[in-house]
Amino acid sequence: MFELAPLDTELAAIEVIREVLVHQRRLRGSGCTGRICLRCIRHHRNAIAEAMTRGRTLEFLLPAFPTKSPNPAKVLGPLPDLAEELALRFLESLCERMAEVYPPGARILICSDGRVFNDLLGVSDESVTRYAHEITRMIDRIGATHLGQFTLDEVYPGADHAELRARLTASHGPHPDELRAEVRQGGDLVHTYRGITRFMVEDLSTPEYAGSRAALQRQCRELAYKVIARSRAWDELLAELFPDSVRLSIHPHPCSTRKIGLLLADTPDVWLTPWHSTAVDTGDGRFTLMKRAEAEAAGAQLVTARGRPSHLVLPRVHATVPVLATGAAHHER
Numbered sequence: 001m002f003e004l005a006p007l008d009t010e011l012a013a014i015e016v017i018r019e020v021l022v023h024q025r026r027l028r029g030s031g032c033t034g035r036i037c038l039r040c041i042r043h044h045r046n047a048i049a050e051a052m053t054r055g056r057t058l059e060f061l062l063p064a065f066p067t068k069s070p071n072p073a074k075v076l077g078p079l080p081d082l083a084e085e086l087a088l089r090f091l092e093s094l095c096e097r098m099a100e101v102y103p104p105g106a107r108i109l110i111c112s113d114g115r116v117f118n119d120l121l122g123v124s125d126e127s128v129t130r131y132a133h134e135i136t137r138m139i140d141r142i143g144a145t146h147l148g149q150f151t152l153d154e155v156y157p158g159a160d161h162a163e164l165r166a167r168l169t170a171s172h173g174p175h176p177d178e179l180r181a182e183v184r185q186g187g188d189l190v191h192t193y194r195g196i197t198r199f200m201v202e203d204l205s206t207p208e209y210a211g212s213r214a215a216l217q218r219q220c221r222e223l224a225y226k227v228i229a230r231s232r233a234w235d236e237l238l239a240e241l242f243p244d245s246v247r248l249s250i251h252p253h254p255c256s257t258r259k260i261g262l263l264l265a266d267t268p269d270v271w272l273t274p275w276h277s278t279a280v281d282t283g284d285g286r287f288t289l290m291k292r293a294e295a296e297a298a299g300a301q302l303v304t305a306r307g308r309p310s311h312l313v314l315p316r317v318h319a320t321v322p323v324l325a326t327g328a329a330h331h332e333r
């Protein structure tokens, strides 16, 4: 068994959490301070040190990579492309850096939540299945040995897709009325609710949508409550199934709480995720995430790889897209 002296364990635990917090996604007013938040380090230190004392591989859990947005103005298509690949490579490199500090290393289990929500987003179950399958293939292709994927399909074997969602919400979900009351009271959930509503309006504003803008807003506010309810149910289920894992999230979280918000890519808009946008080569060999339509309006051209759309490349003259420096903690705007 790998063993560290007590003081070394303490130092290694701090160093491992620092590696994660370098990429922390923060909410303005979250309480985090400094480039690397000391209070967040202190909050997660004991759990990491405990795992290290036992010589165990550190386990991280990240609900993410659900399915591509159905909106063709944002993404190149329904399957994972370079946007996902860059994010997976980033997660793998994060694990490699942790293994340099602590040789038994770390693993990140990606808990793909596509099946949890897809009916609300207007995405078919087949699309979710193909997306998840391609993520697994991508993990293999890029040799990301520290990453794995877990989906709702594995929780209730034999159940059909609608039944999976029904069983999840029946066993773990809050009622949307509870969430409505929580949003009315204000607090952290309001940001989430507004963010999700905004995203859903964007995602469902497809060329096929025929209704009014106001009706779409109304519909998306209702859907947002359902998304949050399902998300909480998924979250609780994961906590039950993986009690010892450190929880990562693509959303910002307040200082010193159970989850660490993580940025998957350098992008001027921290709300963009690889599955809501397109990887764009800014012309100087660096990549950022942009909505497809915005990048194309700036003159970006499509690049294909292995016979599929991969990413966009901007002409050099446009290579002034603001790309945030790696290593800075990013505040929500």
Ligand SMILES: [Zn+2]
Binding pocket: 031, 032, 033, 037, 038, 039, 040, 041, 254, 255, 256
């Ligand atoms: Zn903090």
